[in-house]
Amino acid sequence: MSEPTTLTTRGGDLFARLSRIIAERGEDTTPGAVADGPSPDEPGHPEYHHRQRVLSALGRFDAACPPRYTGATTDHPGVLAWADQVAASPTTAPSLLLWGNTGTGKTHAAYAAIRRIALSGPHRFGFIGSTFPDLFAALRPGAGDGLERERRMRRIMTIPLLLLDDLGTASDSVWTEEITYRIVNHRDTHMLPTVFTSNIPPGGLAQVCDDRIASRLLGMTVRYHFDGPDRRTT
Ligand SMILES: Nc1ncnc2c1ncn2[C@@H]1O[C@H](COP(=O)(O)OP(=O)(O)OP(=O)(O)O)[C@@H](O)[C@H]1O
Ligand SMILES: [Mg+2]
Structure with missing residues (x-):
């Protein structure tokens, strides 16, 4: 068995010879960055995780969206700005009220806004869409036992x-x-982004809702008027 000192010396010789050969060939041996991080297709890369969040949010959106509106997009500047505000800061963004005559595209724009938020790849995406009449039907006494109805109510509120x-x-x-008040009040006080649509102008809300509800709706929302012909019949 060779002595360790001999091995070191021989190793040193070998290194010197290799260095000489590389230098003679003019190879650039400057140390550079080692590309050993994940690629965009691999876990660990930000693009990979963003894509996963988009897919997950879109899946949830599609499951909760009526088929007529699943691919909805909008070019309404106010609605786009609202969706981007929610995507950027869901805990501080206001709610949204779209109002106007029947068939002018309020529901379409509302789902388009939620879809845009899903496409932003949010860290947390949970969504329920319902009409007020369907909401009341799901919560009315007789629709499941009291505990189950309260569980549904909490889910809608939160x-x-x-x-x-x-x-x-x-x-x-x-x-x-009372149901509307509980939901609107909870969403308002917890600053949870909510989209409302209505045929009633904001100024007329106090005539159709309790004052406490109308006041909160006006305080918590940015509002846009939808105008024009009924898109269902034109
Ligand atoms: N920007 C749009 N691009 C394509 N289709 C649209 C657009 N906006 C609305 N529509 C279509 O027009 C029809 C009416 O739109 P929507 O249901 O949104 O009306 P609405 O204002 O909610 O009406 P209502 O007050 O009766 O509920 C729907 O079939 C919808 O898909
Ligand atoms: Mg509608």
Whole structure:
């Protein structure tokens, strides 16, 4: 067995010879960055994780969206700006109220806004979309036991994104006002972004809702008027 000193010396010789050969060939041996990080297709790369978040959010959006509106897009500047604000800062963004005559594209724009948020690849995406009449039907006494109804109610109150369509179309009662108040008040006080659509102008809300509800709706939303012909019939 050779002595360790001999091995070191021989290793040193070998290194010197290799260095000489490389130098003679004019090879550039300057140390550079080693590309050993993940590629965009691999876990660990920010693009990979962004893509996964988009896919997950879009899957949830599609599952909660009526087929008519699944691919909805909008070019409404106010609606686009609102969606981008929610995507950038969901805890400080306001809610949104789209109002106007029937068939002018309010519901379409509302789903388009939520879809745009999904496409931004949010870290947390939970969404429920419902009309007010369907909401009341799901929560009315007799629709499941009390605990189950309260569980549904809590889910609607606390979901990160909520779309409530057709405000003011369901017939009024003390019970529907109380349900609406609880939801609107919770969403307002917890600053949870909510989209409302309505045929009723903001100035007329106090005539169709309890004052406490109208006041909160006006305080928590940015509002856009949808005008023009009924797109269903033109
Ligand atoms: N920007 C758009 N591009 C393509 N289709 C649209 C657009 N906006 C609305 N539509 C279509 O027009 C029809 C009416 O739109 P929408 O349902 O959004 O109306 P609305 O204002 O919500 O009406 P209502 O007050 O009766 O609920 C729908 O079939 C919708 O898909
Ligand atoms: Mg609608």
